[in-house]
Amino acid sequence: MRAIARRLYDAVRHLPIVSPHGHVAPRTLVDDVPFTDPAALLVTPDHYVTRLLHASGVSLADLGVGRGVLTEVESRAVWRRLCENWHVFRGTPVRYWLESELAEIFDVGLRPSAESADAIYDQIAERLDKDAYRPRALFERFGIEVLATTDDPCDDLAPHAALTADPTFPGRVVPTFRPDRYLEAAQPGWASAVARLGEAAGIETGTYAGWVAAMEARRSHFVAHGATSADHSHEDVGTQPLEDGEAERIYAAALAGEVTAAAGAALRRHMLLEMARMSCDDGLVMTLHSGVRRNHHRPTSDVFGPDTGHDIPLRGEFTDPLRPLLERFGTHPNLHLVLFTLDESVFSRELAPLAGFYPSVYVGAPWWFLDAPEAVRRFRSAVTETAGFSRTSGFIDDTRAFCSIPARHDMARRLDSGYLAHLVAEHRLDEDEALEAAVDLVSRRPREVFKL
Amino acid sequence: MRAIARRLYDAVRHLPIVSPHGHVAPRTLVDDVPFTDPAALLVTPDHYVTRLLHASGVSLADLGVGRGVLTEVESRAVWRRLCENWHVFRGTPVRYWLESELAEIFDVGLRPSAESADAIYDQIAERLDKDAYRPRALFERFGIEVLATTDDPCDDLAPHAALTADPTFPGRVVPTFRPDRYLEAAQPGWASAVARLGEAAGIETGTYAGWVAAMEARRSHFVAHGATSADHSHEDVGTQPLEDGEAERIYAAALAGEVTAAAGAALRRHMLLEMARMSCDDGLVMTLHSGVRRNHHRPTSDVFGPDTGHDIPLRGEFTDPLRPLLERFGTHPNLHLVLFTLDESVFSRELAPLAGFYPSVYVGAPWWFLDAPEAVRRFRSAVTETAGFSRTSGFIDDTRAFCSIPARHDMARRLDSGYLAHLVAEHRLDEDEALEAAVDLVSRRPREVFKL
Amino acid sequence: MRAIARRLYDAVRHLPIVSPHGHVAPRTLVDDVPFTDPAALLVTPDHYVTRLLHASGVSLADLGVGRGVLTEVESRAVWRRLCENWHVFRGTPVRYWLESELAEIFDVGLRPSAESADAIYDQIAERLDKDAYRPRALFERFGIEVLATTDDPCDDLAPHAALTADPTFPGRVVPTFRPDRYLEAAQPGWASAVARLGEAAGIETGTYAGWVAAMEARRSHFVAHGATSADHSHEDVGTQPLEDGEAERIYAAALAGEVTAAAGAALRRHMLLEMARMSCDDGLVMTLHSGVRRNHHRPTSDVFGPDTGHDIPLRGEFTDPLRPLLERFGTHPNLHLVLFTLDESVFSRELAPLAGFYPSVYVGAPWWFLDAPEAVRRFRSAVTETAGFSRTSGFIDDTRAFCSIPARHDMARRLDSGYLAHLVAEHRLDEDEALEAAVDLVSRRPREVFKL
Incomplete structure (x- = not known):
């Protein structure tokens, strides 16, 4: 069965992405301004991520919610809270998605934890400075053919x-x-x-x-x-x-x-x-x-x-x-x-x-x-x-x-x-x-x- | 597990059928008149079959519903609509049942499709002419011991x-x-x-x-x-x-x-x-x-x-x-x-x-x-x-x-x-x-x- | 997967039991009086067991429910009703729990049935007479660290x-x-x-x-x-x-x-x-x-x-x-x-x-x-x-x-x-x-x- 599944998956894995319903802001692609920081990109605006951290005792304010643009110190602190609580996402798709994003997009091989938080933060931040990580470049790299807002x-x-x-x-x-x-x-x-x-x-x-x-x-x-x-x-x-x-x-x-x-x-x-x-x-x-x-x-x-x-x-x-x-x-x-x-x-x-x-x-x-x-x-x-x-x-x-x-x-x-x-x-x-x-x-x- | 399942299944597969609830018309067995045609036997009266074809854009009229006895031309057309849309039944039990009926009862080895529709139609029609395919003969062949109407x-x-x-x-x-x-x-x-x-x-x-x-x-x-x-x-x-x-x-x-x-x-x-x-x-x-x-x-x-x-x-x-x-x-x-x-x-x-x-x-x-x-x-x-x-x-x-x-x-x-x-x-x-x-x-x- | 599951299970199987919610009577442990008989211990008071026997045609009275302390004859009869109807528990957790209790606690190797009922009864009764089967001894043997009543x-x-x-x-x-x-x-x-x-x-x-x-x-x-x-x-x-x-x-x-x-x-x-x-x-x-x-x-x-x-x-x-x-x-x-x-x-x-x-x-x-x-x-x-x-x-x-x-x-x-x-x-x-x-x-x- 695994072999069949693999053959089927191989036939579709690289097909273009058609996204008929979502909530990406179109302005992001018009302006094509680099994403500011790891927390604002991957944590703060995503209620899939913040909700389970909130349930685990982290306040939304401490995740940057409702606080506008974060300073680097603040962004690092938010990112650390995610990494420290990585275990609460075990068995959830958020874990799978973030892990996949870290590995596939940002070449991060470390498992998030209190110890690895800063190193991962640095690596993502360094990438976000590059042109290849601006919204339009990622749009193309992701193979998105249609995106509905x-x-x-x-x-x-x-x-x-x-x-x-x-x-x-x-x-x-x-x-x-x-x-x-x-x-x-x-x-x-x-x-x-x-x-x-x-x-x-x-x-x-x-x-x-x-x-x-x-x-x-x-x-x-x-x-x-x-x-x-x-x-x-x-x-x-x-x-x-x-x-x-x-x-x-x-x-x-x-x-x-x-x-x-x-x-x-x-x-x-x-x-x-x-x-x-x-x-x-x-x-x-x-x-x-x-x-x-x-x-x-x-x-x-x-x-x-x-x-x-x-x-x-x-x-x-x-x-x-x-x-x-x-x-x-x-x-x-x-x-x-x-x-x-x-x-x-x-x-x-x-x-x-x-x-x-x-x-x-x-x-x-x-x-x-x-x-x-x-x-x-x-x-x-x-x-x-x-x-x-x-x-x-x-x-x-x-x-x-x-x-x-x-x-x-x-x-x-x-x-x-x-x-x-x-x-x-x-x-x-x-x-x-x-x-x-x-x-x-x-x-x-x-x-x-x-x-x- | 497969081996155990196979042993259990082998012990029951040939036991007589007891059908304590169903909707077969008893008159069919009294009269024992041969079934008229493939569409009337397998498509038109069966809402399990017609509903998914209807959802796929085929009108009920085009499936013979409510039209009484069909001419051979009409019956062939109905049958062809089923075969052309065979793919919509993927993963459904209708697919499994029909496939099984075609193979086990009518010796049809072809997969239904626009191309194979007429050949399959002919083969079923030819069988329906034989005495072995009249209702009582099938009742016996199916191993039905009790049938409730x-x-x-x-x-x-x-x-x-x-x-x-x-x-x-x-x-x-x-x-x-x-x-x-x-x-x-x-x-x-x-x-x-x-x-x-x-x-x-x-x-x-x-x-x-x-x-x-x-x-x-x-x-x-x-x-x-x-x-x-x-x-x-x-x-x-x-x-x-x-x-x-x-x-x-x-x-x-x-x-x-x-x-x-x-x-x-x-x-x-x-x-x-x-x-x-x-x-x-x-x-x-x-x-x-x-x-x-x-x-x-x-x-x-x-x-x-x-x-x-x-x-x-x-x-x-x-x-x-x-x-x-x-x-x-x-x-x-x-x-x-x-x-x-x-x-x-x-x-x-x-x-x-x-x-x-x-x-x-x-x-x-x-x-x-x-x-x-x-x-x-x-x-x-x-x-x-x-x-x-x-x-x-x-x-x-x-x-x-x-x-x-x-x-x-x-x-x-x-x-x-x-x-x-x-x-x-x-x-x-x-x-x-x-x-x-x-x-x-x-x-x-x-x-x-x-x-x- | 079985090998991984086995490794995980091995790491937890012997950990102490924490039971934060249950219905054991605390008086049982205070008095530490030996359990009286197999029926009163394993059948009569447990509605998980009696309900499916009741559904199968055994009256609650015949299972000792509401009858106070049972004589040995009565207890044996109740026990026999369980064993005779052992098949109705197939696929249920009651079957698993009782089987496990018989084997792990009472060293019973026989499958319950009309034939084996008395022998199993005797073996359990004989064990219940021993000090090692009094409530406190079992509490310790079970590895219960906390029990909530x-x-x-x-x-x-x-x-x-x-x-x-x-x-x-x-x-x-x-x-x-x-x-x-x-x-x-x-x-x-x-x-x-x-x-x-x-x-x-x-x-x-x-x-x-x-x-x-x-x-x-x-x-x-x-x-x-x-x-x-x-x-x-x-x-x-x-x-x-x-x-x-x-x-x-x-x-x-x-x-x-x-x-x-x-x-x-x-x-x-x-x-x-x-x-x-x-x-x-x-x-x-x-x-x-x-x-x-x-x-x-x-x-x-x-x-x-x-x-x-x-x-x-x-x-x-x-x-x-x-x-x-x-x-x-x-x-x-x-x-x-x-x-x-x-x-x-x-x-x-x-x-x-x-x-x-x-x-x-x-x-x-x-x-x-x-x-x-x-x-x-x-x-x-x-x-x-x-x-x-x-x-x-x-x-x-x-x-x-x-x-x-x-x-x-x-x-x-x-x-x-x-x-x-x-x-x-x-x-x-x-x-x-x-x-x-x-x-x-x-x-x-x-x-x-x-x-x-």
Whole structure:
């Protein structure tokens, strides 16, 4: 089985990286300024790394979170805290990714520890000074063919335009439309957000009809700048049409600051259905990342802001909540709907059955907490028998840690090769088919599913 | 481990097939008319096959669904669509079953593809003309000892009587009582259904008491025709007694067309309890297949009818909903209650603990979407440590695809042999015990649990 | 991989046993009276054993449950029922534990069966007469360093004091504060329970403030007797503060016998928050064992009492219910909160993410139905990638079956060695790190997490 896996992996390991969903800032590639220091590159902004250190008793402040640019002394101290606590990452993918980054990108052979911290710091810092370690050079070295970023609907997408217009940058960097906050009428800041949306679109958003028109306009702007997908992340995936006039009524109440949480959720479920309709019209792939309680520990988010490691998953449910959407658009030829979950129990129960019938539905690759060897194996085991390989999305790295991109894609390729080899070894697949499937998962799946 | 698994499998592979639950039409065996064509035999009626083709962009109409008897040209076209899309079944059990049927039954050695489609079609068609491929001959060749069908309570069971009376047919074909629709007072068509029930029973069903008496009468009719079980499939497994008079009141309201969904569900939960009481009285095994949203995509069911591939599982729950039933009948010596789930999370959490205490409860074998190698392994892993092997039901194929029966049972035998071999290899079981358990799962479990 | 696992296991197999949570009666060790007979030692009081026999048709009465001291004839009959039904335990951990106890402790080489029952009985009975088989001798032979018992807040803890004061007993036996019933104001018997609590504390419990003070006093008593943790088991883990005065109001209503189930649950969720506050103050580790429907089959509990094998798990939920507690105390340096679940779907979805951020939270080892080889492997697979090893609790045996303690700890050591070896074999961990982790899981985790 190992020999088969190795042959499959060898066929895909050097294929270009297609990254259809992630959080790298496009400005990084426009400016191409060298990364400042090891802590800012590999520790501070990555909540995968900081959360487990925080759980182990290191404060977020001591990891540089929320402190802006670090001095060298501070950066070294942050880096040392990671190295001293290296053991807490045993068995986690963060360990694998960092180890891989250190070895493959920075030629670091030492195991991180209190003793080795400074030496490793010096070696990374020395490399970061070289031109070969500037963002564009790494982009090319990583073999990234397409990189999708995640962007606010009001964003002018100037960085994307600049990259497209730049003949010296051969890569493809596409924006992703991420309108969450504009759909949450009961959340603080919503009214000013939709006001900004109206300004960006040049369309009055004082009515629900105006909101719809402004959304359509901003989506067009994104499409014109190369976007192929719109990403949605809400507490649940509920979709439910409101009766005529009800959307306008709730919308007006929300603008007046008089909306209940329930009415806000009802409006959001109506709006999400509207976004699916827009996807049928303008072709943007619709991705749903749901089921997370954001900012679980308010004292931390009050001080350090969002995305600081305490978003905690919730029970997932798709069958009934998505039914109104799928009854309307589930067989629409323009719709690609990619469903991501953090609740593994829905993989075999709901996602694979849905993707195994609806031509519009794809099972999204394991995401976030589930983007790790054992979880990926459970995912393939849970999904394949009902939906095969062709109804899955291909890998997404979903990361803001630029240097982790190759390690993450490499891990996915190894794991899928292993799963396919297991099928071959059990005579459930011939090796030529497994080879075709392995290449398909890396090459064609993400391109087709995300229309890249 | 492979060697042990092989020895265990060799001991069970040729044992007769006991199929305690399925959907083969008994008329097929009475008439013994040759199967018409490859598409009608292997593709069109099997929603396991058509659903994944539909997800891959082939319309159900293009697969012959809802089109009655196909011409040879049409049948060939349907068959070609399967073969062209053979790759979408990679890693699924449909692939394994069809491959096995082609090789074992029809001697087809070619891999299905656009190129091989016609040749394979010709070979199957040629075989179907032979006497050896008529239903009764295949029944014998498959080694089927008992086959349970699924039947409406109003059915006169003439086909079953005919088969029993036929000295030239040595097989045993028993009906299964499936009364779902008669318990759903809030569903369209219920009033006319209970009227038919009354006619079939010769008992007035204008009252709830009449409904109970008519049900008992029809169950007796089924028992007299060899039935050993009653199968129930509702959205949930809720059981809850109504207060005196309440059942009659809701029943009357429902007949008058004035019942709410909630009252209908309350009546159904009362009726299900009543069915359990009847099972204690007449001995019919009670099987519960629940937790599915039927006909998820209404536009498809409007055109093509039910069972067309878009029944999607729901979250399952058994502990509390079944408590009223189990407090009354959970230790009754006559009750066998077999619980099936499509929500894997309940295997270790609820089903194994229930079957590990209540003498009446058995964990049903993995069903539908879960009837596949990885899922079966997860099932054994989840259930065995709490409930052992003896509290599980033995395999059920639950299929309407007649030719897939041997492949499905064979798969189950291989997987259980593999699981037992793994226990032996880890010194958790001696090989003689594993052998006894393997034979027990194939031979005695289904006979005892389903009282065959 | 087996060779690596063997090396890791060899390093931990003989380490002393730390048992931070269980149900052995401390009086057993104070009195050091010989165990009476095989049935009373190994069968009758252990609902792990009796439940599966009950499911297999043996009545609890025939297993000696609720019948007090058995005559030799009765004890032999109970023992024979176990041996005759030995096959129903195939694949269960009960089989492994009993087999291990028979071989390791009683030198029994025969496989239990109807034929061997009497011979095995005789051999065990003969050993039980020897001094080497008295409780203290076994305690020492088992290598138990610390054993935690589970005790009522009103308990005077005299047995613990006696053991501590006894220079001839070198072991450490610590009590655990288990206040469940005093938090359930809507349950029968609550009023008299809190009255007893008041007497034990010497504090009037006629008000909620008095209840709080009495609880604090009893916790102090437990701390003074060596307790390091307080264990809580309720249907859910909900925590929610009541508004000022509301707790007093519901408390008074409950004392007057006028409390609804909903109000009782609301008070309990407020009280649980209060218990967390007390843990921050007095340092007692807070453990939560939730999600079980106790006494599912009322006819059985009416006759045989609680803990007779029909507690059935429920769906678990932690993210939202624990949020109020974690917002207040989740980063408090004194709080250790260990979360146990019987719903495996929450391991990767909720527990690992919580323990991977909050310094106070630890994922409890697999418990009860999940304390078995396959389930433990699923646990490590589900938890490690998000929370590593350091955020888990170390093994707890949670048993009232004294003789099963070594077998249970040994099983955990084997399984963790196997999991770590698998990481080494896949180059995800170096062997020296795996060795350190294996020792840490056995030695330091339970001591640190449970403050032993």
